[in-house]
Amino acid sequence: MSSNYDVIVIGAGPAGYVGAIRCAQLGLRVGVIDEFVRKDGEPSLGGTCLNVGCIPSKALLDSSDEYLKAEHELASHGIKVGSVELDVPQMIKRKDKVVQDLTGGIKQLFKANKIEWLQGHGKLLADRKVEFTPHKGKAQTLDAEHVILATGSTPIDIGAAPVDQEQVLNSDGALELTEVPKRMGVIGAGVIGLEMGSVWNRLGSKVVLLEAQDTFLAAVDSQIAKEARKQFEAQGMEIRLGCRVKDSRKGKTVSIHYEDTDGKQNLQVDKLVVSVGRRPHTDNLTHDDVDLLTDERGYVHVNDYCETNIPGVYAVGDVVRGPMLAHKGSEEGMMVAERIVGQPGEVNYETIPWVIYTDPEIAWVGKTEASLKSAGTPYRTGTFGFAATGRARAMDKPVGMVKIMAHAETDRILGVHIVGPQASELIGEAVLAMEYAASAEDLARTIHAHPTLSEAVHEAALAVDGRAIHKAN
Ligand code: FAD
Ligand code: AMP
Numbered sequence: 001m002s003s004n005y006d007v008i009v010i011g012a013g014p015a016g017y018v019g020a021i022r023c024a025q026l027g028l029r030v031g032v033i034d035e036f037v038r039k040d041g042e043p044s045l046g047g048t049c050l051n052v053g054c055i056p057s058k059a060l061l062d063s064s065d066e067y068l069k070a071e072h073e074l075a076s077h078g079i080k081v082g083s084v085e086l087d088v089p090q091m092i093k094r095k096d097k098v099v100q101d102l103t104g105g106i107k108q109l110f111k112a113n114k115i116e117w118l119q120g121h122g123k124l125l126a127d128r129k130v131e132f133t134p135h136k137g138k139a140q141t142l143d144a145e146h147v148i149l150a151t152g153s154t155p156i157d158i159g160a161a162p163v164d165q166e167q168v169l170n171s172d173g174a175l176e177l178t179e180v181p182k183r184m185g186v187i188g189a190g191v192i193g194l195e196m197g198s199v200w201n202r203l204g205s206k207v208v209l210l211e212a213q214d215t216f217l218a219a220v221d222s223q224i225a226k227e228a229r230k231q232f233e234a235q236g237m238e239i240r241l242g243c244r245v246k247d248s249r250k251g252k253t254v255s256i257h258y259e260d261t262d263g264k265q266n267l268q269v270d271k272l273v274v275s276v277g278r279r280p281h282t283d284n285l286t287h288d289d290v291d292l293l294t295d296e297r298g299y300v301h302v303n304d305y306c307e308t309n310i311p312g313v314y315a316v317g318d319v320v321r322g323p324m325l326a327h328k329g330s331e332e333g334m335m336v337a338e339r340i341v342g343q344p345g346e347v348n349y350e351t352i353p354w355v356i357y358t359d360p361e362i363a364w365v366g367k368t369e370a371s372l373k374s375a376g377t378p379y380r381t382g383t384f385g386f387a388a389t390g391r392a393r394a395m396d397k398p399v400g401m402v403k404i405m406a407h408a409e410t411d412r413i414l415g416v417h418i419v420g421p422q423a424s425e426l427i428g429e430a431v432l433a434m435e436y437a438a439s440a441e442d443l444a445r446t447i448h449a450h451p452t453l454s455e456a457v458h459e460a461a462l463a464v465d466g467r468a469i470h471k472a473n
Contacts, residue, residue, distance in 0.1 A: 008144040010122035013047020014326040015317025016150030019333025024113035033122035045106040059095035064202035153278040153318035185269035193275035210243040221417040363427035366415035378408035382463030390451035397421035402460040411439035440464035
């Protein structure tokens, strides 16, 4: 191990490991310190996203979707599969294998790029020195020209429901259940709560989500959120809004006390998932004599280029402002690497796509209708339902819509919102269009293959000008 680096990255999640690889591509000598240890005791690269976040949640969403298909959907295609049996431990094993393959892939990429993986804790000292404490062994001081902090985030705990990972779980625990609980409560109907709730609802749990806000998915365009809620409730998930959880008691079951507009309420469940958001992870990150500026919510303070208040020290990903999304962190990591070598890297924060991987999926980029209204921006809207596309019908997924908003005078696309099949893939076209400052007319004049789901995007763009073909405008 060397003690001198051009760049030391603390944290090997999608922000840190991507930044590290880009630094190495640009000829810099890079060391990455990461302290993550998985359940079998092995250190593992990839941070929250690969180990306990994006990837394992999608693996279980995909498995539970296959189960649902086998149980309820294949018969209508003329495929009889007999009685369907669920093997949850195998589902978890497959999820673990997906994670191991991907995290192993990053290890190979580090090798190929000659990046040193330092397994243990990193702490920022003065003068761009870093204290590295290996999992086994003594602390040592490393020197770097540049330090990138990419320490990510951890789940927020609430006093009313302390997590024990037995009966009261956070997302880590919700990804490890080996039996389907009869009844599951979820505190927080946000992205993670809805994804975890969907997995266990599909596998047979009676899922009730308790959300503090009065509005369902307040950050999502309200028309899209309304349609999504209808679908989730049709699937059996119960969504209760305006709930203030006061207390939870553990016995044979978990008894949750909460208040809503009707007064005091109680809910009995077998497992309770707490998914009320995540907080930036800065525990034991800086030495006492390092004056790293954080904001009032604990995020490391950075400018548009992810520079902290300390020259040569950068911060990227969930530990800084902006959406807590893997791809946002990765872009920041690449930007910082490029700026370190004097290239003009930047991140366009206006075109970061969001996705919720439920069924139907929800995806969006840009402004919501409510934000355009409150800003007084003149706009035109085009919507198109998947039910009118041949492909969604052939797939038996005629649910949801595409909604496009464009500036009323310039026609520039301001926001694209999708709820429906494969929204996560369809949003890519919208992001590209907005990145290139496209007009709705540009999308309307772009040829879309038939029959595809993307025809709904095409028709929504035509609908902005009142000329969708397969719809009465
Ligand atoms: P992290 O991935 O959190 O990585 C930080 C790493 O730094 C960790 O390995 C940590 O152990 C290490 N570390 C922290 N402090 C130190 C230290 N002092 N010394 C050494 N190491 C340290 N995002 C999406 O875009 N799409 C999704 O589908 C999605 N699904 C999600 C599902 C779940 C259940 C969860 C929990 C999150 C999901 N996210 C998703 C969010 C995504 O995981 C995060 O936005 C992303 O992981 C942030 O990346 P990061 O590199 O900033 O930090
Ligand atoms: P996300 O950040 O998308 O995972 O969403 C977290 C959700 O949890 C948001 O919808 C919050 O409104 C909700 N939330 C936060 N605190 C509480 C709480 N104490 N009780 C219920 N819901 C909460």
